[in-house]
Amino acid sequence: MKVQSSIEEAIKDIQDGASIMVGGFGIVGIPEKLIDGLLRKGTKNLTIISNNCGIDDYALGTLLSTRQIRKMVASYVGENKEFERQFLSGELELEFVPQGTLAERIRAGGAGIPAFYTPAGVGTKLAEGKEVRTFNGKEYVLETALTADFAFVKAQAGDTAGNLVYNKTSCNFNPMMAAAGKMTVAEVEELLEVGKLDPNFIHTPGIYVQRVIACSGYEKRIERRTVRASGGN
Amino acid sequence: MKVQSSIEEAIKDIQDGASIMVGGFGIVGIPEKLIDGLLRKGTKNLTIISNNCGIDDYALGTLLSTRQIRKMVASYVGENKEFERQFLSGELELEFVPQGTLAERIRAGGAGIPAFYTPAGVGTKLAEGKEVRTFNGKEYVLETALTADFAFVKAQAGDTAGNLVYNKTSCNFNPMMAAAGKMTVAEVEELLEVGKLDPNFIHTPGIYVQRVIACSGYEKRIERRTVRASGGN
């Protein structure tokens, strides 16, 4: 069945050189525990597809310190000094994708759409070498689907059939990645029996999730804590 | 504001010759009251984009009796004798689209994707004259986005900001049509103040809905009532 008894079991068959999609935007909605597992396992030469690459000592940033990542596909990697060092020294390969194109390429991967046209990037470096085509007088660039050997996603709650529900803006890239991963592993804060989640409000249907594991002790670090004084706005 | 006081007001600016997307699968999740309004208004020469065309005396079928529909874009029109008569006599134009392609073309329309490739229809009459292209050794056909002047959708509940929630399999084509209609009108069984719907579980964000109207007295006819004896299965 889908329920895993440990993080180790959930990622046991990930080999050096694997491609892995990792959910999250910034460090919100990231699969903290699966990333930690990968760090402990020491798997190398990874291709990571994720909107960002964590921060220096947290999230995907930790896998940079240990040089486990060979290639990164992302839209923005701003918050990481080690990333910059490895990239400038040529140790790390990097593919930038506009954020909406990244989301749509992953969605296409899960949905069996091999390629689609989008306006983002037309006339920029990121469209160089790609087919550009005009529809209704506007130019669009052809972008292809992304899939991966594994997808790591994080949900608030899940059930034993693999159905998932996300909390607020921790949703982000997780649903598309769940669908685009050949082997999707979901870590959840609350693992329920089937029938406990309302069928009308499932964010990721269980068909997309091959493994699910209940985790606890989430750090959920905050990147930019911005507050207002009580009472004002 | 978005809230309409009558069906008449909600559809007041629909002109002869308009294109209208109409939600529903079979006769489930159809915008009953907006279709009735169109019947009363008598608007003619309509292009209707809808998975099916109702049944003889209900749903879109009623607009056929009054000859208000000039062209139908659908995946399946099986349950309607008047449809057959008008089509065979040449009064009605018909474009068949595979159901998944129809759903995706509408989704693309709302999402600003002008065209995409799909395997459905390759090598069949429905791909004749369309570009076929090979990706990773498999053939795909290029399909273009669909939008419409209006979209009529039906939701279980909505709020004054236009957020919508659907019930069970009445969801179907409604969410994509809400996004692909230039003017989207939603009829809801329950109209709530903003803040009453859980932000985590909105099916159609309010940005896609320009008008919303509370309706009651739904017929919700059943096309094929199939039952089992109590206790068995």
Place this chain on the structure above:
Amino acid sequence: MSLTREQIAQRAAQEIESGFYVNLGIGIPTLVANFIPKDKHVVLQSENGLLGIGPYPTEAEVDPELINAGKETITMTAGASVFSSAESFAMIRGGHINLSILGGMEVSVGGDLANWVVPGKMVKGPGGAMDLVHGAQRVVVIMEHCSKNGQPKIVDSCSLPLTGKGVVNRIITDMAVIDVAETGLVLKEIAHGYTVEDVQRVTGPKLSIDSQLKAVAVL
């Protein structure tokens, strides 16, 4: 002796493995659900937007907003989910459905399927069949071996408009189980009472005979 509709459905149910996500077409394929053993964990998908089709409802359970793709009133299993048609066909097109069992009017030696245009009748449209035949990991067609006037429905080349080219993996009929292989059609199983020659006589293309040729195992 020819298998009954129920026996064809029963044989088709043997294609389903525990853990499978399955889409059953309209008509005889819908009957297949009745023959899935209770000890197999199988989830049925309906392309109108439901994963986890349950049994038909009792009179008291009938919900006009809960139907399958055949527009029949149904129920949901525990663990079910509902979603839009775009999500449903993303699921189908994306290869997440392990098996699709569909009806057929003609299947060619190359696995082409024709099942959406009925000769002499108004064309009702492809529905979701054109998407399903390309999306599902495996496509099994169940149909009568011959047309009503005795003509083979398994042919060298389909005469009816196609639903998909090269999409069928296996054909289950009232006479036989036949695989579509790279090398052509392979006869895998024969219904009780028929010979290889009986089957070949009403099959257009030449059949290879599987070395493990068996009788169709149905009750």
Place this chain on the structure above:
Amino acid sequence: MSLTREQIAQRAAQEIESGFYVNLGIGIPTLVANFIPKDKHVVLQSENGLLGIGPYPTEAEVDPELINAGKETITMTAGASVFSSAESFAMIRGGHINLSILGGMEVSVGGDLANWVVPGKMVKGPGGAMDLVHGAQRVVVIMEHCSKNGQPKIVDSCSLPLTGKGVVNRIITDMAVIDVAETGLVLKEIAHGYTVEDVQRVTGPKLSIDSQLKAVAVL
């Protein structure tokens, strides 16, 4: 006198009409939210998957799973909705956002925008800017009129890598409001204390002067 960052944000807020759905970029554009009059009904979208950004939270309200695209902790308004990144950019790409207000490093006479590669610094990536400039119905860029060493940032042709070609509708700087028109750049408003010549001197392309030329109205 040059407008302050707050005054630029205040002027930019005047672009927003009641009923608008607006995406504000990171940096000064985020400040614009503070200047939207309370009587205007405006919904702010954040491309990480939120429609209906509320004010920053109080300490007690801080939720690590509720952030904007600048990764700041925020709150939600009544009527807000959250969704996936694919849905968020479907919303953006599909033309549902009335207005996008973004920062800029260079804007060309043809409305090309460069704002994702900072000279001499490691390239951090485009984020969502390349999608936003094509998707929003109207794109307004707010920036300093000149670079730190006094060079014009409004140019004949961008020297920095582009974010989008021909995408900017209006530029709001500390000196002026300039529209990108078919015929070239049109000076619409001037900050108090500057002349047309002052603005032209630090602007690359030749400016047309709008017949209704006004002073920028800020406090």
